[in-house]
Amino acid sequence: MGNGTRIGKVRGLGSAHQGTHHWLLQRFTAAGNLVLVLWLVFSLLLMPGYSYLAMASWLASPFAATAMVLLIISTFWHARLGMQVMLEDYVHGANRFVAILLLNLIFVAAAVFGIVAVIRIALGAV
Amino acid sequence: MADARGGNRYARPRPLSPHLSIWKWGPAMLSSILHRVTGNAMATLGLLILLWMLGAIAAGPQAYAVFAAVMGNPVGIIVLIGISWSFFNHMCSGIRHLVMDVGAGFEVERNNRAAIISIVCGVVLTVAFWLVILLK
Numbered sequence: 001m002g003n004g005t006r007i008g009k010v011r012g013l014g015s016a017h018q019g020t021h022h023w024l025l026q027r028f029t030a031a032g033n034l035v036l037v038l039w040l041v042f043s044l045l046l047m048p049g050y051s052y053l054a055m056a057s058w059l060a061s062p063f064a065a066t067a068m069v070l071l072i073i074s075t076f077w078h079a080r081l082g083m084q085v086m087l088e089d090y091v092h093g094a095n096r097f098v099a100i101l102l103l104n105l106i107f108v109a110a111a112v113f114g115i116v117a118v119i120r121i122a123l124g125a126v
Numbered sequence: 127m128a129d130a131r132g133g134n135r136y137a138r139p140r141p142l143s144p145h146l147s148i149w150k151w152g153p154a155m156l157s158s159i160l161h162r163v164t165g166n167a168m169a170t171l172g173l174l175i176l177l178w179m180l181g182a183i184a185a186g187p188q189a190y191a192v193f194a195a196v197m198g199n200p201v202g203i204i205v206l207i208g209i210s211w212s213f214f215n216h217m218c219s220g221i222r223h224l225v226m227d228v229g230a231g232f233e234v235e236r237n238n239r240a241a242i243i244s245i246v247c248g249v250v251l252t253v254a255f256w257l258v259i260l261l262k
Contacts, residue, residue: 005137027227030220037213045258052190056183068180075176079169086166114177117184 026081032074039067056121065122069115076111080104153241160245161219164212172209210255215248 043064047054058064080103087099149155175197182193196202222244225231231240 007140027224030224034217034220037217041213041255045255049262050194052183052187052194055179055190059180059183072176075168075173079165079173082165083169086162110173110177114180117177117180120184121180 022081022084026078029074029078029081032070033078036067036071036074040071059118059121060124062122065118068118072111072114072118076107076114080107083107153238153245157219157222157241157244160215161223164216167212168209168216171205172212175205175209207252207256211248211252214251214255215245218244218247218251 043058047058059068083103084100087096087103091099178193179197182189197206219241222231222240225240226237231237
């Protein structure tokens with residue numbers, strides 16, 4: 001582009017056509033969270049107790065294991081998107097790039113850990 | 127030549143947005159900041175506790191006993207109450223956001239009322255949740 005001001009350069013470039021992608025994913029995962037976390041809330045409310053056996057046999061059922069894996073994917077995705085918006089507001093320059101990079105790495109690793117734990121419970125490590 | 131604001135030294139100064147200190151507090155502002163605080167609390171502490179619970183169950187009875195002992199003591203319960211309130215508050219203000227996403231509820235009266243209702247509902251649902259758990 002030319003030698004204009006920064007705002008002028010941006011106007012010359014136009015839209016990247018990615019503006020709504022993040023926003024839409026935040027809404028899709030919000031709908032997923034609403035269903036899945038309410039499932040978790042009611043499951044916890046309906047459980048007779050919270051002993052190891054009660055928790056392990058609950059998560060060992062295929063339905064609960066599936067719901068929990070979906071919950072991990074939906075909540076971690078939603079949380080990652082939300083924390084990115086927060087970081088974009090409060091962290092600037094090169095620090096912002098590093099912060100969002102770390103955010104992505106940590107959330108992918110943490111979500112995979114959670115899914116592996118659920119699979120281990122569901123496949124009968126108990 | 128770039129100046130401190132990142133613009134061109136010879137360009138007209140860009141208008142700056144006034145910051146937090148200048149605004150008078152209102153329900154919409156309170157709902158907004160609570161949505162952000164509760165969301166980030168769940169994204170960090172809430173998901174960490176969820177992973178700890180799942181990892182402990184996967185690891186076996188001894189690991190789960192440590193998790194249950196930490197979460198069962200008064201400090202752990204207070205943290206869990208905070209996380210559950212974060213969820214119910216975030217859920218209620220999130221539903222309010224989905225309504226506003228379709229362009230509804232921007233009239234000052236209705237917007238403020240919905241903000242207050244979402245905050246009150248978050249607290250009521252948290253109390254109801256813990257009454258069921260603790261009276262079991």
